[in-house]
Amino acid sequence: MLSYEQQRRLWSIIFVIPAVAFFGIFYVWPIIQTFWLSLHQWNIVSVPKYIGLSNYQNLFTSSQFINSFQVTTKYVFGSVIPVWIIALAVAVLFNREFRGKDMYIMLYYLPFVVSLTVWCVLWKIIYHPSFGVLTAVTDLFGFRNIRWLNDPRLVLAALIIPNIWKVMPANMVILLAGLGSIPKEYTEAAKIDGANSLRVFWHIILPLLKPVLLYVVIISTISAFQVFTPAYLMTRGGPGSATRVLPLFIYENGFQYLRMGLACAASMVLFMVLMAFSLLQLRFFGFGKEG
Amino acid sequence: MNRKRVRNAVFYIIITGGALLSTAPVLYMFSASLMRKQDIFGMPIRLIPPEVRWANYVDIFTLFDLHRYFLNSVFVAACVVVFNLMFSAMAGYSLAKGTYRGRRIVFYFILSTMMVPFTVIVIPLYILVRDLGWLDTYWALIVPAAMTPFGVFLMRQFIVGLPDDYLEAARIDGCSEVRLFFSIVLPLLKPALSALAIITFTGNWDSFLWPLISISIESLKTLPLGLARFVSAYGTEWHLLMSASVVSTLPLLLIFVVLQRRFIEGMSGLSGIK
Numbered sequence: 001m002l003s004y005e006q007q008r009r010l011w012s013i014i015f016v017i018p019a020v021a022f023f024g025i026f027y028v029w030p031i032i033q034t035f036w037l038s039l040h041q042w043n044i045v046s047v048p049k050y051i052g053l054s055n056y057q058n059l060f061t062s063s064q065f066i067n068s069f070q071v072t073t074k075y076v077f078g079s080v081i082p083v084w085i086i087a088l089a090v091a092v093l094f095n096r097e098f099r100g101k102d103m104y105i106m107l108y109y110l111p112f113v114v115s116l117t118v119w120c121v122l123w124k125i126i127y128h129p130s131f132g133v134l135t136a137v138t139d140l141f142g143f144r145n146i147r148w149l150n151d152p153r154l155v156l157a158a159l160i161i162p163n164i165w166k167v168m169p170a171n172m173v174i175l176l177a178g179l180g181s182i183p184k185e186y187t188e189a190a191k192i193d194g195a196n197s198l199r200v201f202w203h204i205i206l207p208l209l210k211p212v213l214l215y216v217v218i219i220s221t222i223s224a225f226q227v228f229t230p231a232y233l234m235t236r237g238g239p240g241s242a243t244r245v246l247p248l249f250i251y252e253n254g255f256q257y258l259r260m261g262l263a264c265a266a267s268m269v270l271f272m273v274l275m276a277f278s279l280l281q282l283r284f285f286g287f288g289k290e291g
Numbered sequence: 292m293n294r295k296r297v298r299n300a301v302f303y304i305i306i307t308g309g310a311l312l313s314t315a316p317v318l319y320m321f322s323a324s325l326m327r328k329q330d331i332f333g334m335p336i337r338l339i340p341p342e343v344r345w346a347n348y349v350d351i352f353t354l355f356d357l358h359r360y361f362l363n364s365v366f367v368a369a370c371v372v373v374f375n376l377m378f379s380a381m382a383g384y385s386l387a388k389g390t391y392r393g394r395r396i397v398f399y400f401i402l403s404t405m406m407v408p409f410t411v412i413v414i415p416l417y418i419l420v421r422d423l424g425w426l427d428t429y430w431a432l433i434v435p436a437a438m439t440p441f442g443v444f445l446m447r448q449f450i451v452g453l454p455d456d457y458l459e460a461a462r463i464d465g466c467s468e469v470r471l472f473f474s475i476v477l478p479l480l481k482p483a484l485s486a487l488a489i490i491t492f493t494g495n496w497d498s499f500l501w502p503l504i505s506i507s508i509e510s511l512k513t514l515p516l517g518l519a520r521f522v523s524a525y526g527t528e529w530h531l532l533m534s535a536s537v538v539s540t541l542p543l544l545l546i547f548v549v550l551q552r553r554f555i556e557g558m559s560g561l562s563g564i565k
Contacts, residue, residue: 004462005390011468012389016397019382022438026416027404033415044418093306106551107310110317113547116497117515118536121522122320125529133319136336162316169313226410229499233519247410247500254414255504264414271411278406 031271038265043258055265065266067241068249071156075245076224078160079167083220084213087168091175092201105176109169116166120233123162124149127234149235152242159230159243167224171216178212179205218281222274246270320540324348324533331529347534355525357535359510360517365542367432367513368495374437375491376484382438383446384476388458398447405440410500417504431505432513436495442487449483450476489550493543514539 002010038055040048059065094105111119126134127148138146148158182205190200206213228247231237237244237252244252246266254263319338323331324347326340351357386398416435425431453476461471477484499515506512512520518539521532 008462008468009389009391011472012385013391015381015385015472016389018378019401019438019443020397022378023401023404023440025419026435026438027407027412027440030412030415030419031407033418034412037414090309093302098302102551104306104310106548108313109547110314113493113543114317114320114540115515115543117499117518118320118540119316121518121532121536122316124522125323125532126316126319131332131336133336133338165313165316222408226408228410229515232499232503233522250410250413251500251504255417260414267411267414271408274408274411275406 034264034267034271037261038268040261042260044260045258048261051261055261056269058262059265059269064241064244065249068244068246068266069269071242071244072225072227072246074156075160075163075227075243076221078156079163079224080217080220082164083168083171084217086164087171087175087216088213090168090172091179092205094172094176095179105173108172111166112169114166116229117233119162119166120230123158124234127158150239152239155235155239155242159227159234163224163227163230167220171220174216175209175212178209182208214281218278221277221281225270225274225277317540320533320536323530324537326530326533328528328530332527344530347530348538351531351535351538355521355531355535357517357538360512360514361538363511364496364514364539367429368492370429370433371436371495372488372491374433375439375442376488378438379442379446379487380477380480380484381472382443383448383450384472386443386447387450387453388455401440401443405444413500413504416501420505426505427508427511429511432502432511435501436498439491442491445483445487446480449480453479485550489546492546496543 037048039050039052041051041054042048090108094101114122126132129135129145129147129150132148134148135146146154148154186204186208187200190204191197195203226247227245228251231243231245231248232251235243237248247270250263250266250270253259253266322339325343325345326337326347327342327344330337330340330342382401386394386401420426420431420435423430425434458471458475461475466475497515498513499519502513502516503519506516509520518532518535521528521535525531
């Protein structure tokens with residue numbers, strides 16, 4: 001017979017077992033597998049053959065992979081930097097009481113509610129070279145025959161624009177919540193001391209917003225690196241390889257060419273980059289310095 | 292006084308302009324969903340349908356079987372939400388109020404899995420699901436999404452804040468741990484549970500890469516796959532494509548409008564893991 005305390009402890013353990021088993025099986029085991037497979041040559045049917053670091057060697061000498069890496073980096077920073085700036089600006093603008101505030105937030109938020117697949121399909125139509133709305137607008141301004149999705153110089157921007165449009169509101173709302181939690185007394189006091197709005201923003205609001213900013217920066221960067229749906233639905237990586245982003249590279253090599261080992265090696269590189277990036281950002285924002 | 296009014300007017304002009312810009316693509320989607328084919332493929336380009344054609348919304352169900360994809364998406368998302376809420380609340384309760392040793396280690400273990408991006412594990416996950424014999428079944432869509440580290444984290448943070456006295460009082464009355472969880476803890480979790488439900492539902496509704504890999508038979512495909520198929524099969528039927536897009540956006544829009552406040556609070560804690 002178990003005592004009451006023992007029973008209680010037993011149930012607590014039973015409650016957490018599904019979670020531990022789940023994350024072990026569906027998160028930790030696969031990442032170990034990714035690493036293990038990245039050291040093998042495997043086409044899904046054959047027996048995996050150990051080839052050491054050859055997959056990584058092949059990756060770093062393959063112009064396709066280097067291209068994918070560059071395209072992804074451009075896409076990520078081309079998206080997230082404007083997103084941060086616009087989201088912060090809009091959040092500051094919204095950080096006050098005014099009539100219709102809830103309605104305005106809802107309108108700004110609308111693109112984020114639309115599912116990503118729909119969003120990509122919609123923008124494909126907006127970009128259409130003869131019947132797209134955006135093409136009509138650019139024609140109006142004298143830019144004739146812009147082919148957003150067929151021009152290798154424009155196509156990356158054509159993927160970045162809808163992404164900024166869709167992701168900005170989600171980040172704005174988080175930043176707005178962060179701004180709202182800064183006590184008004186702080187900014188009031190500084191203003192009484194004669195500091196102008198810009199200085200108040202730079203010296204008081206920004207430092208206090210740091211944890212929220214850090215969260216937004218890390219999460220938006222990590223999710224931007226995982227871009228797949230837009231590249232798959234809007235361009236299939238084209239024209240040429242101008243939008244063959246890393247997740248698409250992984251998908252194509254793994255599931256179309258059945259180069260599972262190579263695809264896993266590319267996955268590991270992506271994983272390392274994301275890890276390094278999160279750590280770098282944590283440092284950059286001075287985490288751990290102030291205790 | 293006058294200066295203040297001018298500033299106010301400028302403020303509203305700016306935010307209204309921004310609101311128009313951000314909603315423009317969605318408004319166009321709705322407008323195009325009511326056009327006839329020749330209105331979209333015609334010059335000059337129209338923004339408003341010259342003649343409203345509601346029949347588009349009938350055609351997508353009779354010609355394209357949209358309801359099949361729609362029902363699949365609803366079923367999968369509903370199951371995923373139920374599993375997520377149940378297991379995350381259980382684990383969160385255990386991690387927040389449990390008395391066993393190693394509790395912190397388990398918590399950090401789960402927290403660290405937040406660092407594992409989905410794209411990186413997609414190949415082993417496919418192999419695992421294949422070996423389990425789940426390819427082309429609902430299991431493939433539901434089980435790997437049945438929990439997220441973020442969900443556990445959210446629940447744990449919320450439950451830590453619940454007062455211990457409250458739980459102790461029930462224990463003194465001889466309430467068993469299981470009953471305590473279901474009849475006292477769960478009701479207190481309502482705000483956090485609804486936030487998690489919304490986040491999980493919307494995240495799952497959007498899921499594209501995983502169904503693309505794990506489902507190949509038509510009858511199990513979810514809405515994103517259905518729309519992708521629509522694009523390749525009926526690429527030029529834009530008016531129908533747009534009506535289908537509107538219909539697949541509606542559930543999220545509905546949730547969003549009804550639970551706006553909670554949605555935004557929930558999104559404030561959105562993680563990048565899908």
